[in-house]
Amino acid sequence: MRIQTFRAPRLHEALAEVRKSLGADALILDKRRERENGQSVWVVQAAKDPDAAGAPLAPEPAPVEQPSPKGWEEALERIEQVLDRLSRKDAEAFAEGLEGAARQAHARLVRIGVAPPLARELAEDLGAGRPLSAAQLRWAERFAPHKRPEVLLMLGPRGAGKTTLVAKLASWCAMRDVPVAVASTDTERVGGTEMLAAYAQIIGCPCVVLDTPEASARLRGKARVLLVDSEGIGTTEEARRQWPIWEALAPTRRLWVMPATLDEEDGMALLQLAKHMRADHLAITCLDLTRRPGKVLNWAAASALKLSFCSFGADVPERTGWLAPDTVWAALFARGRKA
Ligand SMILES: Nc1nc2c(ncn2[C@@H]2O[C@H](COP(=O)(O)OP(=O)(O)OP(=O)(O)O)[C@@H](O)[C@H]2O)c(=O)[nH]1
Ligand SMILES: [Mg+2]
Incomplete structure (x- = not known):
């Protein structure tokens, strides 16, 4: 050796x-x-x-026969066991040198899904009750529409919670007397804009259909806050139709909306697409539905997208918040509380 x-x-x-x-x-x-x-x-x-x-x-496949489904299952089970052992070994290694509250904090972070190396960076802050300050995480500038106009574009996979987040943010603005309009580029699907139009009617704000770049250009500078919903995408190819419409909007922020219920690896793959789409913010939804919310921090660290809004429930206008250093602990550990 x-x-x-x-x-x-x-x-x-x-x-x-x-x-x-x-x-x-x-x-x-x-x-x-x-x-x-x-x-x-x-x-x-x-x-x-x-x-x-x-x-x-995995067992070597027989030269002629295909391995039986049972063989594959056993192989997968063994792989899972090995991976599990490795990750536990990792977690222990990364807790080395931590003591007392920091060590407990590390274990707690790993339990909710934070990757052991990142948990190591966060453990001392959590142990000491400080807001987290991990260098790997980026934080978005707070939303302050009374100071400057905003065009927020929601991008993300199908069913991520884009429309719901637009509705939540629109009602947040309306409740604070900030003039707001909503728009949608989800114009090709049957019923693509209906849900948003229904919310807009309840909130009492304009709802605009954006089906061409010209329609986007006409809207520029017209609203104090413009919240733009889009059709969900899973590949760059699927974004082709909407791309010029989004570009003509000149968004101030491009939020990649992703549900915390997504498997961590699948989420990582989608973050590649977020980069292609020039997303600069990460907005996490469905924080109320996951038992391992720590993966959100892994996504944020891996993508270097800025953490911004989150959603932790389907109810509009409530259950939304801002993932900032001082609120992220609450969002991760006390699910359902307002961040
Ligand atoms: N529990 C929970 N449900 C949510 C949350 N956000 C959205 N939902 C629900 O998730 C489902 C999908 O939400 P939508 O807002 O329609 O998602 P979308 O990204 O617009 O979906 P597409 O337009 O089909 O791509 C709806 O049933 C919402 O009520 C959340 O934070 N928590
Ligand atoms: Mg939608």
Whole structure:
């Protein structure tokens, strides 16, 4: 077994190096903090796991016969067990050096789905009851329509909660006497604009159908706050029709609306699409329906989108909030409370 030594200022960086060089099965033999040139560094010694090397996670398929569905199920089960063990190993490694309340906070964050390295960054703040200050997270500037006009474009997958969020924000504006209009580029589907039009009628604000770039251009500068709903997309191809209509709006913010109920990996894949769509904000919905809201922070850290609005219930006008450093704990741990 060849032992290798890795050094980095932070433990998770050293562990990431280990995984990069030796793979996910690497055996961590020792971890310690040392001082080098007056700086604190983590020194990790690791080696390739001789048992894991080459050990197949799934049974070898027979040369001629296709593996039976039962065989595949067993293989998947084994893969799940290995992944589970690895993630637990990871979580423990990332809690190294944390004590007392910070250690408990780390475990709590991991339990609700925050990735262990990110949980490490957050644990001390949570343990000490401070608002979180993880460097990996970005926060949107607060919505202040009385100071400057806004054109908010809601983008995202089908059924994400875009229309509901538009309705919630429109009623938020109306209740504060901020002149607001809603618009929709969801004009091709049967009934695409009906729900929004119904909300607009209740709220008492104009509702505009945007089916061409010219219609968008005509609307520019006309509303103090313009909230634009769109048709859900799953690929760049599906966005082709609406794209020029969105561009002609010159949105001040492009919110990628994503439900917290989505599987974490599927969410990560969708965030690639968010980047293609030039989204700059992340608006999370359905926070009331997930048992692992921590994945939201993983999405925010991975995408570098700014955290902004959230929604934690289907009721309009309530159950909406702003994911800021001082409110994110409440949103993550006390679901259903107003953020
Ligand atoms: N529990 C819960 N339900 C929500 C939330 N936001 C939206 N919903 C519900 O989710 C469903 C879909 O919401 P919509 O606002 O229609 O989603 P959309 O993104 O506009 O959907 P498409 O236009 O079909 O792409 C509706 O039944 C909403 O009532 C939320 O935060 N929590
Ligand atoms: Mg909709």
